[in-house]
Amino acid sequence: MTRNLHRRTVLSLLAVSATALVAACSDSGDTAKAEASEPAAPAADAPSPITTSATPAAPESSGSVDMAKLLEPGALPEMSLGKADAPVTIVEYASMTCPHCAHFHETTLPELKAKYIDTGKARLIFREFPFDPRAEAGFMLARCSKDNYFPMIDVLFKQQRGWAAVDNAKDALLQISKLAGFSQESFEACLTDQKLLDDVRAVQKRGSEEFKVDSTPTFFINGKTYKGALTIAEMSAIIDGML
Numbered sequence: 733m734t735r736n737l738h739r740r741t742v743l744s745l746l747a748v749s750a751t752a753l754v755a756a757c758s759d760s761g762d763t764a765k766a767e768a769s770e771p772a773a774p775a776a777d778a779p780s781p782i783t784t785s786a787t788p789a790a791p792e793s794s795g796s797v798d799m800a801k802l803l804e805p806g807a808l809p810e811m812s813l814g815k816a817d818a819p820v821t822i823v824e825y826a827s828m829t830c831p832h833c834a835h836f837h838e839t840t841l842p843e844l845k846a847k848y849i850d851t852g853k854a855r856l857i858f859r860e861f862p863f864d865p866r867a868e869a870g871f872m873l874a875r876c877s878k879d880n881y882f883p884m885i886d887v888l889f890k891q892q893r894g895w896a897a898v899d900n901a902k903d904a905l906l907q908i909s910k911l912a913g914f915s916q917e918s919f920e921a922c923l924t925d926q927k928l929l930d931d932v933r934a935v936q937k938r939g940s941e942e943f944k945v946d947s948t949p950t951f952f953i954n955g956k957t958y959k960g961a962l963t964i965a966e967m968s969a970i971i972d973g974m975l
Contacts, residue, residue: 840964
């Protein structure tokens with residue numbers, strides 16, 4: 733009975749209309765900020781912008797949390813990039829169907845990884861905060877990918893419009909999953925794993941109740957809270973101030 737209920741609430745819901753999903757992410761992240769991160773083309777007669785080498789000021793934190801409590805084990809094993817003893821720890825809560833999260837992972841994360849994570853200065857812990865069944869499905873497939881968790885997250889963000897914003901996400905996700913080594917059987921087995929679904933939801937619930945996460949992406953950087961898709965300049969200003 734439980735297995736069939738899960739099939740109706742996750743697997744079958746992948747085939748319903750996606751019209752509500754953009755609205756789900758309109759509550760997540762700073763829309764104006766995300767739009768501002770894509771600079772408009774200057775007018776043909778506009779003067780060239782004046783460049784400056786000044787380091788941008790770090791954005792204001794919207795609060796703070798107990799770092800020790802934040803790093804306590806949750807329902808699922810932590811998925812992280814970087815050294816455990818890095819002086820700066822970044823905890824990101826994201827939703828797979830959130831365009832702001834996809835924007836951060838496509839534009840900021842590669843430079844963040846090269847500049848801070850790969851050099852041992854920062855560690856990134858990535859946590860699930862799904863807003864809808866499609867986001868839950870994306871996270872479940874990433875978890876079922878085992879050692880390919882982050883590559884699967886990367887592919888799903890890069891191809892987000894091709895599965896999160898279509899009427900039948902099930903078929904779209906199946907095709908992506910097959911490229912990652914899933915079969916039809918393992919795909920359906922993953923998305924009908926009630927324990928995994930419960931654990932993904934538990935991570936989301938803990939973020940909401942204990943750390944007051946209410947939008948994505950939300951970052952906790954050494955305990956300080958930042959909301960929205962931060963640019964690499966903003967991330968650099970924050971991290972450099974902590975080193």
